[in-house]
Amino acid sequence: MTTTETANSQPNAETPGDTARLDAELADLRATLAQAREALDIAERRHAVELELLKADTIDLETARLLTQTALTNMPKADAAAVVAELRKRKPFLFRRTTTPSAMGAAAAPRPAEDLARAARQSGDRKSLLKYLQARRAG
Known part of the structure; x- marks a missing residue:
């Protein structure tokens, strides 16, 4: 048996074409993984923004979310709570007013x-x- 026959009879022997194909598949899988991670990061960021906006008692969730996401893209460190607090100061009409009853005010309605x-x-x-x-x- 010659060395060529021995190399061809091995079940795990790879040809240069197989290696190139596997390298291409690996590159595709890595690109897909990077896209999936990016999509997950975007979804988690959106969820955090919506959670903070709901906690802040937002009236117009869509507008507030768009403004918050725009502000977050301009920040080096994304902090949804801080951005929502700043948005509440700049645009209070997007949020429900928190009223505190005064001593002379009417009692809370049943x-x-x-x-x-x-x-x-x-x-x-x-x-x-x-x-x-x-x-x-x-x-």
């Missing part, structure tokens, strides 16, 4: 629908649930 919902949830009674649904429809 929320019967929420009270009925809590009672229905705790009791599990169908009549309580029906009362809650009727109050929600009326108000």
